[in-house]
Amino acid sequence: MKEIDQQILEKIQSPFSRELGYRLLIETYQKKVYQVVRRMVLIHEDADDLTQNTFIKAIRNLEKFEGNSSLFTWIYRIATNETLSFLEKKKKRFFFSVDDHQEKLESYLDQPGNLSGDEIQLKLQKALLKLPEKQRLVFHLKYQEELSYEEMAEITGTSVGALKASYHHAVKKIEQFVLAE
Template identity: 85%
Template sequence: MKESDQHILELIQSPFTKEIGYRKLIESYQKKVYHVIRRMVIIHEDADDLTQNTFIKAFKNLEKFERNSSLFTWLYRIATNESLTFLEKKKKRYFFSLDDHQEKMESYLDQPGSLDGDQIQIRFQKALLKLPDKQRLVFHLKYQEELSYEEMAEITGTSVGALKASYHHAVKKIEQFVLNE
């Protein structure tokens, strides 16, 4: 565990500095957590809500944090679980088929100002939306966050071998989509 994580945890454990510790936790990790969630759910408002939910869950469950990983890894695990659960609930709540859900997310990408970037970036984002949620998460953690397979295994609770296979399949699907679009 990093020294700064240790310091944050010490602040949170003291009743006199608990609020300062929580503030430091949010300051240290809010942007990273938001970006992980945003890449999963695409829509800013949903990502904002899920980021807030992630930190609420972290605050409520801080005593369960075992300290055998970094706060970063623990928060990412909460964030990815929140994102995957949200996407599943959203699909069920609105009776979306997988294709309808992807179409809705793609239409959001086509709106002006939804994402920065040119057409290639938008095509890339659409390709990511074609991936199953868990493959998209693995691709994001490996390619965009540049995490090792071991770090990803800690976050997702999945074996390194399964993560490598999932990443490989995701890359192939993205290549096919981008080349055929």
């Protein structure tokens, strides 16, 4: 276990420094969690809410953390599950078909000032929206977060082989979309 994780857990376990431990936990991992969530949901307000929900859930369930992985990996898994659940609920709540949901997010990308980047970055973001959520998540974890397949397996609870296949399919779909544009 990382030294910072050990410090955080020690502070949280002591009634005298528990609040400090919670603050340290959030300060240490909030930015990374927000970035991952934001890449999945695109909209700042949604990413902000999901990040907050992730830490609430993590703090409430900290006694279940066994220390088999890093604290960040454990929190990352909570964030991933929260985000995938949110996206699924959002589609159902607003009765979006998959195409309508993608169209709405694409129009969000086209609005000035929502995401910075050049034409290629915009194409990549639009291509990512065409992917199923789980493939998009795997692509983000591998390509943008530069995690190993082993780390990804720990976060997602998926086998390394399945993750490699998902990543391969995601890359092929992105290539097809970008070349077709």
